[in-house]
Amino acid sequence: MLILLCACTNLPPRAVEYGIWDNQRVLLKALSAWQLSGRVNVRYEGESHTPRIRWQQLNSEYTIRLWGTFNAGNTRIVGRPGYVTMEHDGDVLTANSPEDLILQQLGYELPVSYLEFWIRGLPAPDSKAELTFNELNQLSEISQNGWTVIYPDPRQYGALTLPRRVDVSRPEDAIALRFIGLSWNVVENLD
Numbered sequence: 001m002l003i004l005l006c007a008c009t010n011l012p013p014r015a016v017e018y019g020i021w022d023n024q025r026v027l028l029k030a031l032s033a034w035q036l037s038g039r040v041n042v043r044y045e046g047e048s049h050t051p052r053i054r055w056q057q058l059n060s061e062y063t064i065r066l067w068g069t070f071n072a073g074n075t076r077i078v079g080r081p082g083y084v085t086m087e088h089d090g091d092v093l094t095a096n097s098p099e100d101l102i103l104q105q106l107g108y109e110l111p112v113s114y115l116e117f118w119i120r121g122l123p124a125p126d127s128k129a130e131l132t133f134n135e136l137n138q139l140s141e142i143s144q145n146g147w148t149v150i151y152p153d154p155r156q157y158g159a160l161t162l163p164r165r166v167d168v169s170r171p172e173d174a175i176a177l178r179f180i181g182l183s184w185n186v187v188e189n190l191d
Helices: 002-009 021-030 098-106 112-118
Strands: 033-044 047-049 052-058 061-067 074-080 083-088 091-095 129-133 139-144 147-150 154-157 160-163 166-170 175-185
Touching: 021 160, 074 098, 083 098, 091 098, 098 112, 112 139, 112 166, 160 175
Parallel strands: none
Antiparallel strands: 033 047, 033 052, 033 175, 052 061, 061 074, 074 083, 083 091, 129 139, 139 147, 147 166, 154 160, 166 175
C-alpha cells in the first residue's frame, strides 16, 4: 500500500494555472525530443485491446512499442517520413506511411501521422481544426478531419502542459483510442 501511495505522489501536478494558448502552442511545437509511456485502449467493431505503449520521438523519427495483450504481444513500429516498419512476432512489414501499414494489417484507418501532434495537445498541421478551451484557457478538445480528440487530464511539466489522458474517436467508424496513464519525459537526449 505504501509503494502505491508513493507512486501516486510522483505524478506531475495538475495543470491549474491559466494558460496562454499561443505560448503553449509555441512550446509544444518546439518540443522535438520526447518519450511517453502508458497504456492505449483500442476499440473497433466490438473488440477492445489495451496494450502498454512507449513512444519515443526525435524530430521526425519515431519508435513506438506496444506490448502486453493478446493481439499486441510485442510490436515495434519505427518510422520517418516516407518509410515505416513494423516488427511483430518475428515478421517485419514495411510501408510508405503508418496509415498504409495499419490499413494493410488491421483493415481500418487510423490517423497515425496526426497522433504525433494530437498526443502533445496540438492540431495536426496542413488541415483545418476546431479548438475548444476550458475555463483555464487550456486546450480541451480538437475536432479535425472527422476525428475528435479530448484532453480531460492536463498535467504540468515545467512550462509545458501535456496530457495524462487523451481520447481519440471517430464516431462514423466506431473507432476509439484512449491513451491513459501517460507519463512524459521531455529531455533532449532519449538514448
